Amino acid sequence: MLSASEARIAVLENLPNLSTESVTLRGALHRALAVDIIAEADIPPFDNSAMDGFALRSDDADGASNSQPVKLKLAGEVKAGDVGSEPLRPGSSVRIMTGAAIPPGADAVLEQELVALEGGLLEIKAPVSRGRNFRRRGEDVLRGATVLRKGTVLGAASLGVLASLGVAHVEVFRKPKVAILTSGDELVDVDEPLRPGKIRNSNAYTLYALLEEDSCEPFDLGRARDDEAELRSKISEGLTRDLLVTSGGVSVGKHDLVLKTLKELGVQIKFWKVNIRPGMPMAFGIYQAPESLVRTLVFALPGNPVSTMVTYMQFVRPALRKMTGSLETTQPFHLLARLEHDVIKQDGKRHFTRGILRNEKGQFFVRTTGSQSSGVLSSLVAANCLVIIPEELAEIKAGCDIEVELL
Numbered sequence: 001m002l003s004a005s006e007a008r009i010a011v012l013e014n015l016p017n018l019s020t021e022s023v024t025l026r027g028a029l030h031r032a033l034a035v036d037i038i039a040e041a042d043i044p045p046f047d048n049s050a051m052d053g054f055a056l057r058s059d060d061a062d063g064a065s066n067s068q069p070v071k072l073k074l075a076g077e078v079k080a081g082d083v084g085s086e087p088l089r090p091g092s093s094v095r096i097m098t099g100a101a102i103p104p105g106a107d108a109v110l111e112q113e114l115v116a117l118e119g120g121l122l123e124i125k126a127p128v129s130r131g132r133n134f135r136r137r138g139e140d141v142l143r144g145a146t147v148l149r150k151g152t153v154l155g156a157a158s159l160g161v162l163a164s165l166g167v168a169h170v171e172v173f174r175k176p177k178v179a180i181l182t183s184g185d186e187l188v189d190v191d192e193p194l195r196p197g198k199i200r201n202s203n204a205y206t207l208y209a210l211l212e213e214d215s216c217e218p219f220d221l222g223r224a225r226d227d228e229a230e231l232r233s234k235i236s237e238g239l240t241r242d243l244l245v246t247s248g249g250v251s252v253g254k255h256d257l258v259l260k261t262l263k264e265l266g267v268q269i270k271f272w273k274v275n276i277r278p279g280m281p282m283a284f285g286i287y288q289a290p291e292s293l294v295r296t297l298v299f300a301l302p303g304n305p306v307s308t309m310v311t312y313m314q315f316v317r318p319a320l321r322k323m324t325g326s327l328e329t330t331q332p333f334h335l336l337a338r339l340e341h342d343v344i345k346q347d348g349k350r351h352f353t354r355g356i357l358r359n360e361k362g363q364f365f366v367r368t369t370g371s372q373s374s375g376v377l378s379s380l381v382a383a384n385c386l387v388i389i390p391e392e393l394a395e396i397k398a399g400c401d402i403e404v405e406l407l
Contacts (some may be wrong), residue, residue, distance in 0.1 A: 003391070004314060004350050007274045011284055014270060016295050018323055023163055023173045025112045028154050030215040031172035032326040038147040041140035043164050047102040050133040054115055054122055055106035056093040061128040072122045077242055078103060102134065109133035135190075141165070149358050151327035173325040179238035180207045181221040182247040183231065183258055184303055189223070190381075202377060203247040210312050214320045220316070231261045239265065239287045239296045247315060248303030251281045258300050259283055266290075267298050275391060277349040278304060278374035279311035304374035310352050310386070312405075334388070336401045337364035343389060343396045350391050354383035357404055366404050383407060 002010065020034035047258055049055065056072060064070040075092040080099040088094065088105035096102070096109060108128045116123040141147055146160055147165065154172070162170060167180060187201040188194060201223055211218040219241065221234045226249065235258075239245035249258030250272070262285060272283040283300040297319065301311045313332065321328055345351055354369040366387055369379040388403040391395065394403060 001273045001275045001280075002271050004274060004276050007271055007284070008315060008318060010270050011297075011315050012322055014243075014286055015297070015319055015323050018173050018176060018325070020171050022169045022171050024169055025159050025167070026286065027240045028162075028170050028172055029156070031154055032324045033150050033152045033174070034171040034173050034203060035150055036146050036150050036323060037162065037165070037167065038148050039143050039145050039165055040139045041165065042143050043141040043161075044135055044137060044139070047137050048135050049096050049100050049109045049110055051109065052134050053096060053109045053111045053133060054093045055088065055096045055103055055109050056122075056124075056128065057090060058108040058128045058130045058132070060093075061108075061110075061126070063122050064124045064126055064128075066125050068111055070117075070124045072124065074117065074120050074122060077379055083358060098173075098221060102333075107131065107134075137325060149327065151325050153326050153328055155300040156319060173216055174324075175217045176320060176323060177219065177240040178211050178216045179219050179221050180204060180211070180247060181224060181234050181244065181246045181405075182207075182303075183224045183226065183246060185222045185226045187248075187402050203303065206305065206309055206377075207245060207247065207312065208325070210309070210317070214317060215324070216243075216320060225325040226257055228257055228261060231257055232265065235261055235265060239267070239289070239298075241296060243297045243299065243301045243316075243320075244287075245301065245312070247301045247308045250302060252285055252298045255325055262298060262300065267325060274311075275349050276310075276314070277345075277347065277351050278302070278307040279352075280349065282307075282311045283313070284315065302374070305377040306354070306374045306380055308407050309377075314352070332405045334403050334405050337385075337404045339365040339387075339396055339398055339402050340365050340367040341398045343368065343387070345389055345394060348391050351387075351389035352405070353387040353389060354379045355385045355387040355404060356383060357385040357406070364404075366402065380407075 061070050071383055073092040075094050076094040078100045080097045083101050088103050095101055107130050110128050138283045182201050182204045186199055189201055208218045221238055222233045224230045246258055249256045267285040267287045269285040273280055274282055279302055281302050285298040287296040299316050301308045353372055355366045357366045369382045385404040385406050
C-alpha cells in the first residue's frame with residue numbers, strides 16, 4: 001500500500017501534456033498561460049495625475065507658507081482623455097483631473113482641497129515636492145518586460161493587465177475533458193423518490209462542481225448499477241476523455257466491480273489503496289487507446305462522499321494543475337496551528353481530519369468538526385481546513401502544533 005506522498009508522486013509522474021488554444025480575455029479566467037506575455041508598450045503610456053488637483057511647477061511654490069502664500073495664475077483645465085499640449089508657463093497652473101496627462105513643464109500635482117482659489121488665482125501655503133501625485137509613464141509595466149510568465153493562472157488582475165496592454169486574445173492550455181461516473185445500486189438521482197434502502201447521488205454533484213472549480217469540462221456519464229455490462233459501456237465512453245473519474249465500486253465487496261471492469265478494458269492500474277483515512281481504497285490507472293497516442297488518466301475514487309472529496313483534492317486536483325501547465329504548486333497550502341483538544345487515532349494511516357481553523361491575535365488554532373465518518377458530508381461544509389495527522393502518531397495532545405491544509 002502506498003503512502004499519500006508516494007501515491008501523489010506516482011500520479012504526477014504519469015501525466016500527459018495538454019494542447020493549447022487561443023481564447024478571448026473573457027474566456028481566459030482561471031486558465032494557465034501557454035506563453036510568456038511581453039509588454040509591447042509602457043503602462044501607463046504617459047505621465048498622469050494620481051488625483052484631482054492643480055498641475056504646477058514645484059519651483060514656483062518654493063518658500064510658500066501660511067504667512068507668505070504663493071499665488072499662481074489658473075491657465076486652464078486638463079480632463080481625463082485630453083492632452084495638454086501647451087507648456088505650462090512659470091507662475092501658472094492648470095486644473096487637472098485624475099488620470100489626465102500631465103502638461104509639459106509641470107512636475108507636481110497639488111490636491112485641490114489644499115488650494116484656495118479666488119479670482120483666477122491659486123493660493124499655495126506650503127512648498128510642493130517634485131513628483132507629488134505623479135503616476136510616471138511605465139511605472140506599472142515597462143515596454144519589453146515579461147509581464148506574465150507561462151503557467152500563470154489568470155485571475156481578474158491578470159486579465160486587467162492584459163487588457164491594458166491591448167491583448168485581446170491569449171494562448172492558454174486547453175481545458176481538460178473529464179468524464180464522471182458514479183456507481184452503485186443504492187443510488188438515486190436528486191429528483192427521484194427516496195425509496196427504502198436508497199440514497200441520493202451527491203457525488204455526481206460534488207465532483208462536477210470540483211471539476212468546474214478547476215476549469216475543466218466535466219461530462220456526467222450518469223450513474224451505473226453494479227452490473228458488469230452497464231459498467232463496461234459507461235466506462236468505455238469515459239475512456240475517450242482526458243480523464244475518467246469514478247466514485248464507488250473500488251473496495252473488496254462482492255459487488256465492487258469498477259476495478260475489475262477497468263482492468264478488463266485495458267486500463268493499467270498504477271496503484272490501488274493508499275494508506276490514508278478517509279479514502280484508502282482509491283485506484284489510479286492509465287488507459288492507452290489502441291493505435292492512438294492519446295492517454296486517459298483514470299481515478300477510481302471511493303464512494304463515501306467525504307472520501308470522494310478528500311481523494312479528489314489530494315490526487316486529482318494536483319494532476320489537473322500540472323496537466324494544464326499551471327505554475328501553481330501541486331501541493332495544497334499548509335500551515336501550523338495549535339490543537340485545541342486531544343486527538344487519538346487507532347491505526348497507522350495518515351488522517352485528513354476535517355477541522356475549523358481560527359486566527360487569534362496572529363496565533364492559529366484548530367479544532368475538528370466532530371464526527372469524522374466518511375459519510376458525514378455536512379462536516380466538510382463546516383470545515384475550512386483538513387488537519388493532517390501523520391501515520392506514525394497515535395495521539396496528539398491539546399496545545400501541540402499540528403499541520404493543517406487550507407480548503
